[in-house]
Amino acid sequence: MRLVIARCSVDYGGRLTAHLPMATRLLMVKNDGSVLVHSDGGSYKPLNWMTPPCTLTELEPDEDERAEGVQKVWFVQHAKSEDHLRVRLYEIEHDSSHDLGIDPGLIKDGVEAQLQALLAEHIHTLGDGYSLIRREYMTAIGPVDIVCRDASGTTVAVEIKRRGDIDGVEQLTRYLELLNRDPVLAPVQGVFAAQLIKPQARTLAEDRGIRCVTLDYDALKGIDNAESRLF
Known part of the structure; x- marks a missing residue:
């Protein structure tokens, strides 16, 4: 799992459109390919996400984005639909990867x-x-x-x-x-x-x-x- 804490903005496109303005957030990239965007509030649910199968590509910002201070761009495309995320990273505070191994799954009551x-x-x-x-x-x-x-x-x-x-x-x-x-x-x-x-x-x-x-x-x-x- 990759964990990135960054000042970022997020745009979701496809069946609908949604915009998260710039703020400091936690970006999670799981080994199954899913990408989740979390804030420090709002319970445990992500603000936005993309479920697998999807592909994350790191792009160089375009001229307008560079002028706004964007350092990196993540483009996450779903493999079976037009749904996609464009994550603009302005400032990265933390970037780490962790091998969590195989999870035994939920033990049901x-x-x-x-x-x-x-x-x-x-x-x-x-x-x-x-x-x-x-x-x-x-x-x-x-x-x-x-x-x-x-x-x-x-x-x-x-x-x-x-x-x-x-x-x-x-x-x-x-x-x-x-x-x-x-x-x-x-x-x-x-x-x-x-x-x-x-x-x-x-x-x-x-x-x-x-x-x-x-x-x-x-x-x-x-x-x-x-x-x-x-x-």
Whole structure:
């Protein structure tokens, strides 16, 4: 991972446009190719980012940029769309690279792990004709909770959470981008499954073509039969 602290401005172009005026920020370039722009506030989420697959090219500033005091320009182009970032670096305070090694992945809590096991056992919960390929399907960026096939034979990647928020959708999006590069699996569809899915997460998932499924933990365990309820 490369960490750069610099006074910079950032312009995002593609499906929409966005501008971050000059300020001191943390720029993260991860080994998977993603680029994230962080500030010192605003919680843990980046102000802007580019998910892989993408390419970062360091350019010399043009005449206008040089006149404004720009030292370097990063141009980050997404490989599958017109989306791109142009990061203008005015002053670099820190630039370092670190080898973090292979991450063991998120260790899920008991309920989340049980949800995964129960859904794998009752994979038809996702729809008639679904069949399990495997749980904890390992990828270069971590294990996918469940990989299965729907009735038409299409590969489906399932991310399971107790509470589904935007971070979970982003995580599944990264898995889908990676899995869809595998000609044996592609095309791969996504299912975001949780006991509770926040409205913002549902909106983002649906915008990205990811199906949302609300899981009933008791029904999966067989304690509660939803079809027999009066209410």
